[in-house]
Amino acid sequence: MSFMLGITPWPVASALLWIILITAALYLIRSTAHKTIQAAAQGLHRSFRMASKAVSRSETNLAARNRDVLLAAGREAKERIIEREFDRINETVRKDLANYSGLHRSLSESIGRIEKDHQEAVDVPPDPPGWVKAVKAVADMDARDGRAHIGSILGDIHKSLIKAHKEAMAAYHDASAKRHKLLRQMRPDWRKIQQTLGAVGKNVDSLLSRSVTIDRHMQEYEDIVRGQDRAMSVLSSSSLVNFFVSAFVLCIAIGGATINFSLIARPMAEMVGGTSLIGDFRTADIAALVIILVEISMGLFLMESLRITRLFPVIGALPDKTRVRMIYITFTILFLLATVEAGLAYMREVLLQDELATSALLRGDAAAAVTATGEFMWITTAAQMGMGFILPFALVFVAIPLETFVHSLRTVLGLIAISFLRVVALSLRVLANVFLYLGVLLKQIYDLPLFVPLWIEERLSVGARLAGDQNLKGARP
Amino acid sequence: MKRAIAIVICTLLTACSTETTPRNTGVYMLLDTSGTYNEELIKAEQITRFTLSRLDASDSFAVARIDTGSFSERDIIAKASFDDRPSAVNRQKRLFAEQVSDFVENAKPAPYTDITGGLLQAVEFLNEKGTGTKTILIFSDLKEDLEQGYVRDIEVPLDGFEVIALNVTKLRSDNIDPREYLGRLEEWQGRVERTGGSWRVINDLDGLEGLL
Numbered sequence: 001m002s003f004m005l006g007i008t009p010w011p012v013a014s015a016l017l018w019i020i021l022i023t024a025a026l027y028l029i030r031s032t033a034h035k036t037i038q039a040a041a042q043g044l045h046r047s048f049r050m051a052s053k054a055v056s057r058s059e060t061n062l063a064a065r066n067r068d069v070l071l072a073a074g075r076e077a078k079e080r081i082i083e084r085e086f087d088r089i090n091e092t093v094r095k096d097l098a099n100y101s102g103l104h105r106s107l108s109e110s111i112g113r114i115e116k117d118h119q120e121a122v123d124v125p126p127d128p129p130g131w132v133k134a135v136k137a138v139a140d141m142d143a144r145d146g147r148a149h150i151g152s153i154l155g156d157i158h159k160s161l162i163k164a165h166k167e168a169m170a171a172y173h174d175a176s177a178k179r180h181k182l183l184r185q186m187r188p189d190w191r192k193i194q195q196t197l198g199a200v201g202k203n204v205d206s207l208l209s210r211s212v213t214i215d216r217h218m219q220e221y222e223d224i225v226r227g228q229d230r231a232m233s234v235l236s237s238s239s240l241v242n243f244f245v246s247a248f249v250l251c252i253a254i255g256g257a258t259i260n261f262s263l264i265a266r267p268m269a270e271m272v273g274g275t276s277l278i279g280d281f282r283t284a285d286i287a288a289l290v291i292i293l294v295e296i297s298m299g300l301f302l303m304e305s306l307r308i309t310r311l312f313p314v315i316g317a318l319p320d321k322t323r324v325r326m327i328y329i330t331f332t333i334l335f336l337l338a339t340v341e342a343g344l345a346y347m348r349e350v351l352l353q354d355e356l357a358t359s360a361l362l363r364g365d366a367a368a369a370v371t372a373t374g375e376f377m378w379i380t381t382a383a384q385m386g387m388g389f390i391l392p393f394a395l396v397f398v399a400i401p402l403e404t405f406v407h408s409l410r411t412v413l414g415l416i417a418i419s420f421l422r423v424v425a426l427s428l429r430v431l432a433n434v435f436l437y438l439g440v441l442l443k444q445i446y447d448l449p450l451f452v453p454l455w456i457e458e459r460l461s462v463g464a465r466l467a468g469d470q471n472l473k474g475a476r477p
Numbered sequence: 478m479k480r481a482i483a484i485v486i487c488t489l490l491t492a493c494s495t496e497t498t499p500r501n502t503g504v505y506m507l508l509d510t511s512g513t514y515n516e517e518l519i520k521a522e523q524i525t526r527f528t529l530s531r532l533d534a535s536d537s538f539a540v541a542r543i544d545t546g547s548f549s550e551r552d553i554i555a556k557a558s559f560d561d562r563p564s565a566v567n568r569q570k571r572l573f574a575e576q577v578s579d580f581v582e583n584a585k586p587a588p589y590t591d592i593t594g595g596l597l598q599a600v601e602f603l604n605e606k607g608t609g610t611k612t613i614l615i616f617s618d619l620k621e622d623l624e625q626g627y628v629r630d631i632e633v634p635l636d637g638f639e640v641i642a643l644n645v646t647k648l649r650s651d652n653i654d655p656r657e658y659l660g661r662l663e664e665w666q667g668r669v670e671r672t673g674g675s676w677r678v679i680n681d682l683d684g685l686e687g688l689l
Contacts, residue, residue: 266563269561269562269563270562273561273562274533274534274535274561274562274563274566275500275501275533275535275561350564351563351564354563354564355563355567357567358570358571361571362526362527362529362530362570362574363526364523364526
C-alpha cells in the first residue's frame with residue numbers, strides 16, 4: 001500500500017494517479033472484459049438450460065413409464081375384478097339356473113294340479129228336485145173330477161218335497177265341502193309357485209345387478225385401455241390410498257411378528273444355547289427370527305397357491321394338481337411351525353416360572369418362591385400357547401397387504417422421483433436465468449467506475465455526430 | 478448377482494469364523510473362616526446369592542474358604558460353570574446356593590489365615606476357565622496369619638483381574654491404632670495393583686449393586 005501511495009511525493013496525487021491509470025486500463029480492456037463476462041454468463045446459462053432440459057426429458061420419460069406401469073397395474077386389477085364378477089355370474093347360473101328344466105317341470109306340475117283341482121271345484125248346480133214332476137202331474141189333474149184323495153196326494157208331495165229338499169241340501173253341503181277341500185289343497189301349490197317365482201326373480205335381479213356392475217367395470221377398463229386422464233388420476237389416487245393403507249397394515253403385522261419373536265426367542269435358547277453368537281447377534285435370536293421369516297414365506301406361498309395374491313407368477317402358472325399339492329404342503333409346514341411355536345411358548349412360561357422361583361430363592365424369599373408357580377399361571381400359559389399357535393396363521397395374511405404395498409410402492413416411488421426431477425429441472429432453469437442476468441449485472445458493475453471516460457466518449461460521439469450532420473447539410477446543394 | 482451372493486457368503490463365513498473374545502464372567506469368592514470372622518459368614522451367604530442372581534449362562538463361579546493352607550482345590554466349597562441352557566442354569570444356581578448354605582451352617586473356625594494361597598488358587602481357577610472378565614471377591618478382614626513354614630511372600634499375577642475386598646471388619650487392635658487397618662488395606666492394594674490388578678473395597682453390604 002505504501003508503495004502504491006509512494007510513487008509521487010504526495011499520497012493523494014499518487015492515489016489519483018493510480019485511479020486514473022486503473023480507470024484507463026479498465027476502459028481500454030472494457031470491450032474484451034464485456035465479451036468475457038458475456039461468454040461466461042452465456043456458457044453457464046446454456047449449460048444449466050441443457051441440464052434442465054435433460055432432467056425434464058428424464059422426468060417426461062419417467063412419467064410415461066410410470067403412466068404405463070400404472071395403467072398396466074390398473075388394467076390387471078380391473079381384469080381380475082371383471083373375471084371375478086363373471087365367475088360369480090357363472091356360479092349363479094350354474095347353481096340356480098342350471099336346474100331350470102326341473103324348475104319348469106315343477107311349475108307345470110303345480111299348475112296342472114291346480115287346474116285339475118279347479119275343474120273339480122266348479123260349483124255343480126243341484127239336480128232338479130223330483131217333486132217338480134209330481135207337482136206338474138197334480139196340476140194336470142182336473143179338480144172338477146172330484147177326486148177326494150187329492151189332499152193326501154198333496155200331503156205326500158209335501159213330505160217328498162221336504163225329503164228331497166233335505167237330500168238336495170245335504171248333497172249341496174257335501175259338494176261344497178269337497179270344493180273347499182280341493183281349494184285348500186291348492187294353497188301349498190300356490191305358495192310353492194310363489195316361492196319358486198320369487199327365487200327366480202331374485203336370481204334374475206342378482207344377475208341384472210351384476211351385469212350393471214360389469215358394465216361399470218368394463219367402462220372403467222375401456223377408459224384404462226384408452227389411457228384416459230380421468231382413469232389415470234383415479235388409478236393414481238387409488239394407488240396412493242393403497243400404499244398408505246397397506247403400509248399401516250404392514251406396521252400392524254410387524255408388531256405381531258415382534259410379539260411372536262419375543263414369545264419364542266427366550267425358549268429358543270434352550271435349543272441352540274443362550275450364549276453362542278453369530279456376528280454380534282445371539283444365535284437364539286437369529287433362530288427365532290428365521291422361524292418367523294419361514295412362517296411368513298410359507299404364508300406367501302400358501303396365498304400364492306390359493307391364487308389370492310400374485311407375487312410369484314411361477315406359482316400361479318403351475319398346473320392345478322401341483323398347485324393343490326403345494327397348498328397342502330405349505331399348510332402342513334405352517335401347521336407344524338405353529339405347533340412348534342405353541343410348544344416354545346409353553347416352554348417360555350415354564351422357564352419364566354423357573355427363573356422367578358430361582359430368583360426368589362436367591363433373594364431368600366421362600367414364600368415368593370412358592371407363589372411364583374401359583375395356581376392361576378395356567379391362564380397365562382394357555383394364552384401364550386394360543387398366541388404362539390394363532391400368530392403364524394395370522395401372519396399368513398400379511399401376503400395381501402404386502403402385495404398391495406409392493407405394487408403401489410412402484411407407483412409411489414415413480415411419483416416421488418417425478419416430483420424430485422421436476423424440482424431439479426426447475427432449479428436448473430432458475431440457475432440458468434440467474435447466470436444470464438448475473439452477466440448483465442456484472443457488465444453494469446464493470447462500467448460503474450468508468451463513468452468518466454464513458455461520459456467523455458459519449459460526449460465525443462455526440463459531437464462527432466453533430467459535426468457529421470452539419471457536414472452533410474453543408475454538402476447538400 | 479453372483480458377486481452379491483459371494484459377498485454375502487464371505488461375510489457370513491467371516492462372521493462365523495472370527496475368533497471372538499469371550500464375554501462371560503468368572504467370579505471366585507474367598508471366605509475367611511478364621512477365628513471370630515467365622516461369625517460373619519452369614520453375610521457371605523447373602524453375597525453369594527446376590528452374585529448368583531447376577532451371573533448368567535456360561536459364566537463361572539466358585540466359592541472357597543480361607544484356612545491354614547488355602548492353595549488347594551479341597552478348599553473349594555462349591556463351583557459351577559453355568560450351562561448354555563437357561564433351565565440348566567437355574568438348577569445349577571439352586572444347587573450352588575444349597576451347597577454354600579450347608580457350608581455356612583457347619584463351618585468351623587480355622588486357626589490360621591492364608592489369604593495369599595487363596596488368591597493364587599483363585600487366579601489358577603479363573604485362568605483355567607478363560608472367562609472374559611475375572612473377579613476375585615475376598616470376604617475377610619485381610620489380616621493374614623500364616624502357620625510357620627508356609628511361604629507366601631510371592632507376587633500373585635493379577636493382570637486383568639479385579640479384586641474386591643468385602644466386609645473388611647476392624648479388629649480390636651485397629652480401633653486402638655487405626656493406622657494398622659489403613660496400612661493393611663494399603664498393603665493389599667499395593668500387592669494387587671503392583672501385579673496389574675485393580676482393587677476395590679466394599680464395606681457397605683447394602684449397596685452391592687455395583688459389585689458385578
